[in-house]
Amino acid sequence: MDDIIKRNPLRSLIIAILIAVFLWLVFAPWPPELVAKWGRKQIFLNALLGGITLGALYFLVAAGFTLIFGLMRVVNLAHGSLFLLGGYLGYEISSLTGSWFIAFPVVFLVVGLLGLLMQRFIFSKMEGEELRQTLVSIGISIVLADLMLWLWGGQSYSILAPGFLTGPMELPIINSINASTGATNWLRYPAVRIWILIAAIVIGVAMWLVLNRTALGMLIRAGVDDREMLAASGVRIQLVFLAVFGFGAGLAGMAGIIGGTFQSLSPGEDTRFLLASLVVVIVGGMGSIVGAALGSLIIGVTEQMGFVYAPTYSVVFTFLIMAAVLAFRPHGLLGVRR
Amino acid sequence: MAMTDHAPRFANRADQKLWFERIPAPWWALAVVLLFLPVVANNFWLFQIMGWTFILGMIGLSLMFLAGYGGMVSLLQMTVAGMAGYMVAILGTSGTVTVSLGLAWWIVLPAAFLIAALFATVSGALAVRTEGIYTIMITLAIAAAFFYFTRQNYTIFNGYSGFNLVLPPQLFGVNWRDPVPFYYLSLALASLSYGAVVYVSRSPFGLALQGVRDNPRRMAALGFNVTAHRVAAYALASVFASAGGILLVWQNAQIAPGTIGIPAAIDVLVVAVVGGMRRPLGPFIGAFIYVMLQVFSPDILGFFGFSAERFKLIIGLGFLAVVLFSPDGVLGLWDRWRARRRQQQDQQAGGGAA
Numbered sequence: 001m002d003d004i005i006k007r008n009p010l011r012s013l014i015i016a017i018l019i020a021v022f023l024w025l026v027f028a029p030w031p032p033e034l035v036a037k038w039g040r041k042q043i044f045l046n047a048l049l050g051g052i053t054l055g056a057l058y059f060l061v062a063a064g065f066t067l068i069f070g071l072m073r074v075v076n077l078a079h080g081s082l083f084l085l086g087g088y089l090g091y092e093i094s095s096l097t098g099s100w101f102i103a104f105p106v107v108f109l110v111v112g113l114l115g116l117l118m119q120r121f122i123f124s125k126m127e128g129e130e131l132r133q134t135l136v137s138i139g140i141s142i143v144l145a146d147l148m149l150w151l152w153g154g155q156s157y158s159i160l161a162p163g164f165l166t167g168p169m170e171l172p173i174i175n176s177i178n179a180s181t182g183a184t185n186w187l188r189y190p191a192v193r194i195w196i197l198i199a200a201i202v203i204g205v206a207m208w209l210v211l212n213r214t215a216l217g218m219l220i221r222a223g224v225d226d227r228e229m230l231a232a233s234g235v236r237i238q239l240v241f242l243a244v245f246g247f248g249a250g251l252a253g254m255a256g257i258i259g260g261t262f263q264s265l266s267p268g269e270d271t272r273f274l275l276a277s278l279v280v281v282i283v284g285g286m287g288s289i290v291g292a293a294l295g296s297l298i299i300g301v302t303e304q305m306g307f308v309y310a311p312t313y314s315v316v317f318t319f320l321i322m323a324a325v326l327a328f329r330p331h332g333l334l335g336v337r338r
Numbered sequence: 339m340a341m342t343d344h345a346p347r348f349a350n351r352a353d354q355k356l357w358f359e360r361i362p363a364p365w366w367a368l369a370v371v372l373l374f375l376p377v378v379a380n381n382f383w384l385f386q387i388m389g390w391t392f393i394l395g396m397i398g399l400s401l402m403f404l405a406g407y408g409g410m411v412s413l414l415q416m417t418v419a420g421m422a423g424y425m426v427a428i429l430g431t432s433g434t435v436t437v438s439l440g441l442a443w444w445i446v447l448p449a450a451f452l453i454a455a456l457f458a459t460v461s462g463a464l465a466v467r468t469e470g471i472y473t474i475m476i477t478l479a480i481a482a483a484f485f486y487f488t489r490q491n492y493t494i495f496n497g498y499s500g501f502n503l504v505l506p507p508q509l510f511g512v513n514w515r516d517p518v519p520f521y522y523l524s525l526a527l528a529s530l531s532y533g534a535v536v537y538v539s540r541s542p543f544g545l546a547l548q549g550v551r552d553n554p555r556r557m558a559a560l561g562f563n564v565t566a567h568r569v570a571a572y573a574l575a576s577v578f579a580s581a582g583g584i585l586l587v588w589q590n591a592q593i594a595p596g597t598i599g600i601p602a603a604i605d606v607l608v609v610a611v612v613g614g615m616r617r618p619l620g621p622f623i624g625a626f627i628y629v630m631l632q633v634f635s636p637d638i639l640g641f642f643g644f645s646a647e648r649f650k651l652i653i654g655l656g657f658l659a660v661v662l663f664s665p666d667g668v669l670g671l672w673d674r675w676r677a678r679r680r681q682q683q684d685q686q687a688g689g690g691a692a
Binding site: 136145149 | 482483650658
């Protein structure tokens with residue numbers, strides 16, 4: 001760390017100033033001039049938190065996508081369909097049993113099993129033929145999308161969160177200070193989103209720990225680097241592939257429940273989240289969990305900030321970020337060229 | 339990702355024939371059938387089925403050119419077509435007078451081609467920053483971004499509703515949206531595009547592009563600019579896609595974000611893959627199959643007691659079957675069938691001679 005600062009004093013200074021400005025924007029009460037220019041602080045904070053929580057959702061979808069790509073070189077364009085399927089199944093289960101929590105393990109198992117079957121019977125048959133695998137995944141996504149349209153129709157569904165998660169919670173961030181009384185208004189924010197953010201962070205950290213601290217993680221990392229060598233050294237790599245594919249698919253399914261809870265489920269959401277995963281892994285770097293986290297954060301915050309401050313051009317910002325990353329770092333911010 | 343193979347056709351000086359003698363008989367038959375189709379076919383066939391086939395075929399052809407000769411599977415071609423179509427609506431006349439500029443057709447058409455080519459070149463330059471399977475992801479992301487942008491933006495693209503009443507110019511006193519003129523217009527443009535692709539594939543540029551597809555490092559070592567060839571391929575392919583896109587706008591008389599959405603982009607891929615991406619004819623065959631399915635599947639589905647909306651399911655399953663069992667499409671099936679028959683004939687002939 002010291003080393004980096006010593007080597008790039010100017011760049012470090014700029015980054016430090018930017019971080020300081022950002023922290024001040026978040027924690028300090030805004031002076032009236034700034035409010036006059038940018039609108040109320042609450043709008044900014046809501047956009048920021050909305051972006052971070054959206055980024056958490058994107059991370060849950062994209063993490064499986066990037067793991068599957070990194071290990072198996074399969075660009076699974078049916079990943080968005082798995083997300084939507086998970087959401088619909090979660091809706092059915094939670095309205096059937098009345099329990100939001102029971103939906104998660106069930107959906108994880110069912111969608112994960114579907115992923116296992118896809119890997120076992122389709123993708124493993126055409127290993128190394130990347131284009132064909134991608135085309136097959138497109139075919140699967142067309143079929144799944146139409147089946148889901150058939151079963152659940154075109155209307156949009158919302159999954160109800162359990163009672164203690166609904167309603168707002170207070171965060172230790174100053175929203176505004178009442179000028180006449182001097183009382184501090186703390187920021188109130190939907191509790192369910194905060195909990196989802198925490199859950200995503202926990203899952204992300206757990207994935208990182210599994211990948212970097214366990215024997216299975218060692219196998220997966222070795223497979224990402226050189227799967228032929230790993231297979232040649234006696235590891236039953238097909239089992240590792242199955243495990244990763246099943247886990248990635250299950251994670252996408254669980255993300256579907258979360259997506260259905262704080263947004264809604266309807267046909268077309270599959271492409272939206274597929275696009276989000278694509279952009280996130282292009283920006284963050286393919287096959288990197290930390291990259292997916294970074295990419296999700298950037299894309300989520302950009303999207304929400306864009307929606308609030310420049311509604312007609314919000315997509316363009318996302319796209320410009322992707323273009324800039326491709327122009328300067330074609331393999332993503334944290335991607336490694338292989 | 340070798341998809342196209344041109345067997346070298348060296349003709350001896352002795353049996354050098356005139357150009358029309360070298361075109362095989364089936365092609366002449368096809369040309370005669372297509373030229374005289376308006377005599378027998380009704381307007382629905384001419385305008386809806388054949389017109390749409392040619393349009394989809396041209397957009398698929400631009401994908402086939404990139405994928406087959408350049409090794410770059412781009413999901414961007416529908417977006418490029420849509421860009422040209424949008425430009426015709428924005429620069430020319432449409433029902434949305436607040437946005438459309440209403441310029442003359444001889445400014446609108448070249449401008450539409452140019453802007454679409456520019457868009458394709460810039461996107462292509464981004465897409466060729468990485469290789470192989472990344473291309474499909476990046477082009478899909480660009481296509482989706484453009485779709486969401488047109489849906490959100492009301493000042494240029496008129497948002498969700500898009501443009502309607504976009505009509506072709508009344509050139510030479512002909513209403514080009516009448517079925518017969520539109521049929522001949524789309525037939526002419528499709529044949530031109532087809533001929534251009536065949537010609538380019540045998541030109542030095544096309545050969546270099548195929549070299550880049552097969553071994554970029556060797557081509558770079560030989561002094562070819564790999565990136566420039568790829569970007570130029572995107573630019574050239576945009577011309578075919580734009581022609582298709584402009585015809586599409588005229589045929590429907592409207593364009594909206596739904597025209598260029600992700601399902602549409604994937605349809606173009608389906609068309610090219612089902613037909614076969616090895617030869618320029620493939621996309622047209624794929625387009626014909628797609629259009630026939632689209633038009634007649636409600637009847638067939640209704641016969642079996644399904645709802646007519648399950649058309650996409652048939653398309654998806656058919657696409658899956660093609661990709662799983664015949665990755666080089668219908669044309670590949672046909673090639674294999676012919677090769678097997680020739681082999682059998684050879685065996686029979688060989689047996690008789692011995």
